[in-house]
Amino acid sequence: MGSELIIIPIIFGAIFGVFYLYFSTRNKERLALIEKGADASIFMKGKQQTAPIWKVLILNLALLLMGIGVGTFIASVLDNYTTLDEDAVYPATIFFMAGVGLFIGFNMTKNLDKE
Numbered sequence: 001m002g003s004e005l006i007i008i009p010i011i012f013g014a015i016f017g018v019f020y021l022y023f024s025t026r027n028k029e030r031l032a033l034i035e036k037g038a039d040a041s042i043f044m045k046g047k048q049q050t051a052p053i054w055k056v057l058i059l060n061l062a063l064l065l066m067g068i069g070v071g072t073f074i075a076s077v078l079d080n081y082t083t084l085d086e087d088a089v090y091p092a093t094i095f096f097m098a099g100v101g102l103f104i105g106f107n108m109t110k111n112l113d114k115e
Helices: 003-036 040-044 053-081 086-114
Strands: none
Touching: 053 086
């Protein structure tokens, strides 16, 4: 009963700790570079033109759902026309095709970033 009261602050504390360490370390690194006289343009190197995040999410979600649909269809065909076990065919084919869809989405996202 009392464990919920302990776990929730630990989770929030861990999240706060990760963000605090990230931002404080980044700030210290930048201050050290500025003290050495480094050019400020090095902070903007990671700000290249990339595809908007909503395009990437929609693309990957669409391909994941299409992969699940195609996997279900292929599993149904395999179940009806072969003697393979139904309990093994459906999950294997669905997960395989979902992985193929995500892999295609990854490659298409790389192509979006090049444009």
